[in-house]
Amino acid sequence: MASIRDVAQQAGVSPMTVSRVLNGGYPVKDSTRRRVLAAVKSLDYEPNLHGRGLRQARSRTVLVAGSGFVEPILDGIHKSAGELGYEVVLVHSPPQRADPAALSRRVRGGLAGGILFLNMIDEDAIRTLTALHPVVQCGSAADVPGTCTVTVDEERAAYELVERLVRQGRRRFAYVAMDLPGGPPSMTRRREQGIRRALAAQGLALEPERLVRMTHLRDDYAPALDLARRFAAMPEDVRPDAVVYDQNILAVACVNVLREAGLAVPGSVAVASMDDNPIDLVIQPTLTAVGRPYKAMGEEAMRMLVDRIENPEAPCRQVVFRHILEMRGSTDPA
Amino acid sequence: MASIRDVAQQAGVSPMTVSRVLNGGYPVKDSTRRRVLAAVKSLDYEPNLHGRGLRQARSRTVLVAGSGFVEPILDGIHKSAGELGYEVVLVHSPPQRADPAALSRRVRGGLAGGILFLNMIDEDAIRTLTALHPVVQCGSAADVPGTCTVTVDEERAAYELVERLVRQGRRRFAYVAMDLPGGPPSMTRRREQGIRRALAAQGLALEPERLVRMTHLRDDYAPALDLARRFAAMPEDVRPDAVVYDQNILAVACVNVLREAGLAVPGSVAVASMDDNPIDLVIQPTLTAVGRPYKAMGEEAMRMLVDRIENPEAPCRQVVFRHILEMRGSTDPA
DNA sequence: TTGAAAGCGCTAACAG
DNA sequence: CTGTTAGCGCTTTCAA
Numbered sequence: 190m191a192s193i194r195d196v197a198q199q200a201g202v203s204p205m206t207v208s209r210v211l212n213g214g215y216p217v218k219d220s221t222r223r224r225v226l227a228a229v230k231s232l233d234y235e236p237n238l239h240g241r242g243l244r245q246a247r248s249r250t251v252l253v254a255g256s257g258f259v260e261p262i263l264d265g266i267h268k269s270a271g272e273l274g275y276e277v278v279l280v281h282s283p284p285q286r287a288d289p290a291a292l293s294r295r296v297r298g299g300l301a302g303g304i305l306f307l308n309m310i311d312e313d314a315i316r317t318l319t320a321l322h323p324v325v326q327c328g329s330a331a332d333v334p335g336t337c338t339v340t341v342d343e344e345r346a347a348y349e350l351v352e353r354l355v356r357q358g359r360r361r362f363a364y365v366a367m368d369l370p371g372g373p374p375s376m377t378r379r380r381e382q383g384i385r386r387a388l389a390a391q392g393l394a395l396e397p398e399r400l401v402r403m404t405h406l407r408d409d410y411a412p413a414l415d416l417a418r419r420f421a422a423m424p425e426d427v428r429p430d431a432v433v434y435d436q437n438i439l440a441v442a443c444v445n446v447l448r449e450a451g452l453a454v455p456g457s458v459a460v461a462s463m464d465d466n467p468i469d470l471v472i473q474p475t476l477t478a479v480g481r482p483y484k485a486m487g488e489e490a491m492r493m494l495v496d497r498i499e500n501p502e503a504p505c506r507q508v509v510f511r512h513i514l515e516m517r518g519s520t521d522p523a
Numbered sequence: 524m525a526s527i528r529d530v531a532q533q534a535g536v537s538p539m540t541v542s543r544v545l546n547g548g549y550p551v552k553d554s555t556r557r558r559v560l561a562a563v564k565s566l567d568y569e570p571n572l573h574g575r576g577l578r579q580a581r582s583r584t585v586l587v588a589g590s591g592f593v594e595p596i597l598d599g600i601h602k603s604a605g606e607l608g609y610e611v612v613l614v615h616s617p618p619q620r621a622d623p624a625a626l627s628r629r630v631r632g633g634l635a636g637g638i639l640f641l642n643m644i645d646e647d648a649i650r651t652l653t654a655l656h657p658v659v660q661c662g663s664a665a666d667v668p669g670t671c672t673v674t675v676d677e678e679r680a681a682y683e684l685v686e687r688l689v690r691q692g693r694r695r696f697a698y699v700a701m702d703l704p705g706g707p708p709s710m711t712r713r714r715e716q717g718i719r720r721a722l723a724a725q726g727l728a729l730e731p732e733r734l735v736r737m738t739h740l741r742d743d744y745a746p747a748l749d750l751a752r753r754f755a756a757m758p759e760d761v762r763p764d765a766v767v768y769d770q771n772i773l774a775v776a777c778v779n780v781l782r783e784a785g786l787a788v789p790g791s792v793a794v795a796s797m798d799d800n801p802i803d804l805v806i807q808p809t810l811t812a813v814g815r816p817y818k819a820m821g822e823e824a825m826r827m828l829v830d831r832i833e834n835p836e837a838p839c840r841q842v843v844f845r846h847i848l849e850m851r852g853s854t855d856p857a
Numbered sequence: 858t859t860g861a862a863a864g865c866g867c868t869a870a871c872a873g
Numbered sequence: 874c875t876g877t878t879a880g881c882g883c884t885t886t887c888a889a
Contacts, residue, residue: 205860205884206858237883256594471776471780474783
């Protein structure tokens with residue numbers, strides 16, 4: 190593998206000149222530049238990133254940690270990263286076995302300048318790393334004071350969704366809330382709060398038996414199918430007439446199971462998801478969901494992180510985007 | 524940020540000793556080791572990975588490139604990587620705008636030792652990079668002679684699926700095949716071949732009007748919904764009685780649309796997917812699909828890649844795993 | 858506009 | 874069991 194000295198030699202210049210040609214920003218005589226570029230090409234030279242990283246002692250790479258890598262968010266992240274001259278590396282960090290130490294090692298080892306958490310619900314990991322490194326959360330946000338976050342207002346989204354459904358005549362609300370070993374994530378708590386407030390405003394309440402806490406399901410969705418079947422089997426005056434889900438796939442399951450059981454959706458039961466997914470548009474009826482301006486959120490989160498890396502003393506910002514209520518067939522009669 | 528010399532100084536030893544303590548494999552007096560570790564801890568030292576990488580001129584990191592990062596494959600990859608002492612970074616490479624140059628730059632820049640392609644259908648990118656670097660393909664495999672691949676036998680999977688359906692009495696098969704600007708990927712061609720062979724064996728054929736080529740859909744699934752509606756609207760003697768899909772989400776759409784239109788699934792039409800997804804188990808009826816031993820495939824692919832990196836002269840292996848026909852409600856009456 | 862020297866942090870090779 | 878030397882490839886700094 191050719192090094193910068195090989196290129197320099199072949200071009201008859203010093204390594205410094207090669208460096209200047211490749212990195213730009215310096216005056217180099219045109220004929221020299223051409224000779225250098227020719228040498229680069231003929232030797233198929235590629236700068237060694239360890240050498241560069243070691244010398245510059247700063248990394249133009251960020252880690253994106255999470256598990257469900259939502260395409261449009263990644264698009265936004267890559268867009269900003271490109272504009273700012275940063276590289277993006279994804280690190281698979283599923284909620285229950287995220288490895289904060291490994292992330293930290295990479296940053297402290299100089300391979301990355303900061304961490305962008307994507308829909309990360311492991312709040313301990315976030316807390317730990319936020320104390321050590323430039324960190325931005327995008328999507329779900331742990332309640333860590335003074336953190337940089339890019340979110341939507343989950344409480345308000347839940348409030349507005351429920352308000353709409355109440356106005357459509359729904360009365361017996363169920364909320365299937367995500368639960369984790371350490372208790373529900375703060376995102377879920379905020380949604381629950383929004384639901385309760387919206388109901389209270391109409392003289393209604395979220396009955397305890399209709400608040401279902403369900404572990405974050407990943408492989409086996411049987412508990413969700415069972416729950417939906419139980420809904421279907423309830424006598425009409427007890428059965429919820431509106432069910433709000435944290436996890437999108439569970440809402441999809443619910444729509445399918447209820448219809449299979451002969452219940453009308455949305456006629457007898459309205460189903461909605463606080464999260465959204467392309468699948469929502471292909472099931473029948475289509476699924477009402479809370480959408481987010483993903484691409485813009487990704488772009489903003491990336492800009493924020495770079496800002497934080499290059500300017501660590503500046504105070505953190507919390508950017509809240511407007512959510513989008515996607516009212517669809519599972520709640521609204523055609 | 525403390526360097527190895529700070530640690531050495533604090534522990535009253537040479538940097539070399541610190542290095543040996545941290546990297547293991549050398550005899551170090553126990554009392555010395557303890558002093559070093561104490562210094563490491565007190566200074567909160569973390570080795571600089573650029574320094575190490577530069578010196579060792581080899582990277583114990585691999586790139587995993589793809590877009591739909593399937594959880595169990597990643598699990599398998601991480602498992603093998605951990606056992607072999609490798610790090611894994613994911614690089615988001617969506618089919619139509621993968622950036623082979625960026626991948627190559629990382630490898631040639633010394634940041635990674637090889638590339639593991641995950642369900643990558645951009646065959647040009649694969650061809651290019653395979654010629655330059657250690658590469659393993661996992662999942663869909665481009666037809667590049669002499670490549671390392673971990674796959675299932677797509678043709679055989681399609682053959683067996685169709686054979687089963689024919690035996691259940693299906694006659695008018697449709698295949699909704701993935702298409703790309705440069706023509707269908709080889710995976711699709713293999714499946715098509717399997718379907719044709721299976722039909723021919725029973726004196727049937729895949730009629731041209733029932734071979735539907737559909738661009739790889741990502742955001743807007745309207746064409747798939749339209750297609751399903753067209754199926755539903757056909758007179759019974761023309762309508763396919765079995766539809767095989769390349770893209771899982773399109774099959775989900777089909778099941779939902781057909782049922783919405785009042786057609787019985789699987790009574791009137793059987794629907795199956797050559798790909799699988801957790802969603803298949805929650806829709807009703809559940810979706811028949813070709814499953815794969817994902818975790819084992821990920822493990823094997825990672826082992827293969829490391830083997831290739833450390834032993835570039837050895838010939839490539841093509842490992843074929845046994846697929847799993849998951850016959851479910853969308854084809855088999857309960 | 859170009860070059861020389863120095864050193865980033867680490868470990869291989871050798872010496873003791 | 875431990876230390877010394879040297880150098881990986883690059884760019885910062887200083888000099889011309």
